[in-house]
Amino acid sequence: MPELPKFENFNQDIADAMLAGHAKGQTGIAGYLGINLVEFGPGTLVAEMDVAEELITPNGAMHGGVMAAFMDHVLGVVCYPVMDAGKWAATTEFKLNYMAAIRGGKLTAKSEVVSMTRSTIVVRALVENAGRLCCSAQGTLLIREPKNKS
Numbered sequence: 001m002p003e004l005p006k007f008e009n010f011n012q013d014i015a016d017a018m019l020a021g022h023a024k025g026q027t028g029i030a031g032y033l034g035i036n037l038v039e040f041g042p043g044t045l046v047a048e049m050d051v052a053e054e055l056i057t058p059n060g061a062m063h064g065g066v067m068a069a070f071m072d073h074v075l076g077v078v079c080y081p082v083m084d085a086g087k088w089a090a091t092t093e094f095k096l097n098y099m100a101a102i103r104g105g106k107l108t109a110k111s112e113v114v115s116m117t118r119s120t121i122v123v124r125a126l127v128e129n130a131g132r133l134c135c136s137a138q139g140t141l142l143i144r145e146p147k148n149k150s
Contacts (some may be wrong), residue, residue: 004024004043004112004113004114005043005113005114005115005116005135006042007042007043007077007082008042008115010041010042010043010081011081011082012040012081013132014080014081014085015040015080015081016067018037018040018077018080018081019037019039019040020073020095021092022035022036022037026066029069029073030073033049033055033066033069033070033073034049034050034052035047035048035049035070035073035074036048036049040078040081042081042091043078043112043117044078044081044110044111044112044113045074045077045078045109045110045111045112046108046109046110047070047073047074047077047108047109047111047127048106048107048108048109048136049070049106049107049109050105050106050107051079051102051103051104051105051106051107051129053061053140054094056065056103056104060101060103061101061102061103062102063103064096064098065074067098067102067107067127067135068096069133070107071094071096071104071127071135071137072094072111072139073090074109074111074125075091075094075101075111075123075125075137075139075141076089076091076123076141077111078111078112078113078123078139079113079116079121079123079143082113082116082121083121083143086145086146087143087144087145088143088144088146089121089141089142089143089144090141090142090144091139091140091141092139092141092142093139093140094137094138094139094140094142095137095138095139096135096136096137097135097136097137098135099132099133099134099135099136100129100133100134100136101131101134102134103126103127105129105130106129107127107128107129107134108127108128108129109125109126109127110125111123111124111125112124112125114138116143119142119143120140120141120142121140121141121143122138122139122140122141123138123139123140123141124136124138125137125138126144
C-alpha cells in the first residue's frame with residue numbers, strides 16, 4: 001500500500017487551538033453529539049463520542065444519521081492543521097460502510113488525509129465501538145478561501 005503524505009506544513013498551533021476549543025465545549029452538531037477531539041498528528045485525528053441514550057432508536061441501536069454526522073465532522077476537522085491558515089474545508093461527498101450496530105458505549109474514530117491538492121482533500125476514517133470495527137468512511141472536501149467581509 002502506498003505511503004500517506006508527510007504534511008511538513010502541519011500546524012501544531014491550529015491543532016492545539018482546535019483541541020482547546022473542543023475541551024471548552026462545542027456548539028452546533030459537535031456539541032450536541034458530544035464529540036471530543038483527542039489527538040492530532042500530521043494529517044491524522046483521533047476523536048471520540050459517547051453514545052447517549054437519546055441517540056438510540058426504538059430498535060435498540062444508534063441511528064445511522066448520527067454516525068454520518070460524526071463521520072462528516074471527523075473527515076473535515078482533520079484537514080484544518082494541514083491547510084493554510086484561514087482556509088476552510090467543505091465536504092462535497094462521503095461514503096459510509098456500516099458494519100455493526102451500535103448499542104451504547106463509546107465511538108472512537110481515526111481519520112487520516114489520504115491526498116491533498118490545492119483545491120481538494122481526500123480523507124478516510126475508521127470507527128470502533130466496544131473493540132470492533134463498526135464503520136468506515138471516505139470523503140472528498142473542497143479547500144475554500146476565506147470569504148471577504150466587505
